Amino acid sequence: MATSALVEQLAARLQQRGWMLATAESCTGGLIAGACTDLSGSSMWFERGFVTYTNEAKSEMLGVPADLIVRHGAVSEEVARAMAQGALAHSRAQVAVAVTGVAGPTGGTIAKPVGLVWFGFALPGRALCERMHFPGDRAAVRAATVAHALGGLQRHMGTSA
Secondary structure (H helix, E strand, O other): OOHHHHHHHHHHHHHHHOOOEEEEEOOOOOHHHHHHHOOOOHHHOEEEEEEOOOHHHHHHHHOOOHHHHHHHOOOOHHHHHHHHHHHHHOOOOOEEEEEEEOOOOOOOOOOOOOOEEEEEEEEOOEEEEEEEEOOOOHHHHHHHHHHHHHHHHHHHHHOOO
16 A cells, blocks of 8 residues: 555544654654655644654653663664653654664664564553564665554554544
8 A cells, every 4th residue: 555545544543533643763764754744734643753863862852761772772672662652752642653673774683684673653551562574675674664654553543442
């Protein structure tokens, strides 16, 4: 499904509930927020986006504990969850998505290969994480991350009160 269609569906679902969205992005560098704000009228449901590319930005802007990043690494379930929860805590949104990963072509390791992305989804009363590994070059990994974030928000909102 095209990104624009995913955004339109997400926008409708958020507006039905009267909820606002915040994004916390590392490996996508603002592409999720950009996709959301490409839709006219997005100020009705998109509250803000955080681009936290460095570990310091994750801590300063989202309140991710530095020791959590040291213990688990920036690309981890723990950090993705903390980023999503931090986006909610530092915004007026009710829903947040966070992404942290290795888009490549450099930076991958055996434990954390290029294409590995952790997603954090924060919704009222709960936070969920997903791990994905996307094939392709940097652009393909980032595009797949945007699509999965938008689709994942809809999936998780479908099971939320």
